[in-house]
Amino acid sequence: MSESLLAIENLSSGYSGVPVVRGINMRIDEGEVVALLGPNGAGKTTTLLTVSGLLKVLEGSVTVLGGPATFGAPHKAARRGLAHVPEDRSLFFGLTVQENLRLGLRGSRSKQAAGFERALDLLPALKPLMSRRSGLLSGGEQQMLAMARALVSEPKLLLVDEMSLGLAPIIVERLLPLVREIADETGAGVLIVEQHVHLALNVCDRAYVMSHGEIVLQGSAPELKQRPDLLEASYLGGEVST
Ligand code: ATP
Numbered sequence: 001m002s003e004s005l006l007a008i009e010n011l012s013s014g015y016s017g018v019p020v021v022r023g024i025n026m027r028i029d030e031g032e033v034v035a036l037l038g039p040n041g042a043g044k045t046t047t048l049l050t051v052s053g054l055l056k057v058l059e060g061s062v063t064v065l066g067g068p069a070t071f072g073a074p075h076k077a078a079r080r081g082l083a084h085v086p087e088d089r090s091l092f093f094g095l096t097v098q099e100n101l102r103l104g105l106r107g108s109r110s111k112q113a114a115g116f117e118r119a120l121d122l123l124p125a126l127k128p129l130m131s132r133r134s135g136l137l138s139g140g141e142q143q144m145l146a147m148a149r150a151l152v153s154e155p156k157l158l159l160v161d162e163m164s165l166g167l168a169p170i171i172v173e174r175l176l177p178l179v180r181e182i183a184d185e186t187g188a189g190v191l192i193v194e195q196h197v198h199l200a201l202n203v204c205d206r207a208y209v210m211s212h213g214e215i216v217l218q219g220s221a222p223e224l225k226q227r228p229d230l231l232e233a234s235y236l237g238g239e240v241s242t
Contacts, residue, residue, distance in 0.1 A: 005157045005189040010060035013050040021046050021213040028189040035200040036193045038210035039235050044193040048159050052084045081156030089146040093135030100134050104149035119151035140171040160192045176203050201225050209234040
């Protein structure tokens with residue numbers, strides 16, 4: 001069996017040396033869309049930041065694309081093919097769509113051209129907006145741009161933190177299937193943090209549910225769809241007995 005794109009074993013991480021997530025085990029394989037679900041403050045963003053090397057591994061191990069997550073050196077995992085779309089989207093509002101996209105480019109000129117083309121094939125709605133300043137885009141368009149900027153580097157593993165934040169449900173319904181398309185068409189693994197549980201379960205293969213810093217439930221999307229009681233219990237922070 002080939003190595004997982006992401007392998008997290010018994011991870012504890014947090015802030016200023018104090019763990020807020022504990023005992024996390026997780027893996028993502030090629031072409032998989034995996035959702036990380038759970039209530040506010042459960043530790044989802046903390047987990048993603050640790051994978052990217054922005055928070056320290058306090059215990060356990062995180063192997064990203066064949067190498068360790070290296071605290072303080074997020075470029076190392078990025079060079080191996082990791083891309084992270086953060087919760088705040090981190091766009092440069094004074095720059096145009098095209099200029100924002102250029103910031104995501106990596107590698108040789110031909111690789112850059114291929115990445116650019118691939119990203120716009122997946123998000124054609126951005127094509128007519130190339131010369132518009134990103135601060136003037138709608139929320140949905142900004143999210144598309146944040147995704148496209150990650151995609152131009154042709155990532156092997158893509159982390160997307162709350163794509164739907166601040167977006168109308170109808171926009172979320174239109175945008176979320178994009179992560180499925182990315183995984184199917186590029187073979188990348190995708191980890192999404194998502195509040196819209198039912199929409200997430202429609203596009204992902206598997207999901208992990210976090211509560212109070214721990215994984216309290218995991219399973220395939222079809223399995224979890226059959227167990228709304230368990231999902232609800234996880235969200236309310238109660239005991240989950242299977
Ligand atoms: P949300 O869905 O609200 O984004 P989350 O599941 O992503 O929630 P995290 O942002 O990972 O949760 O937060 C997990 C815990 O870590 C929370 O208790 C939060 O208050 C705490 N936390 C987050 N950021 C910091 C920080 N910079 N310093 C200290 N504690 C933090």
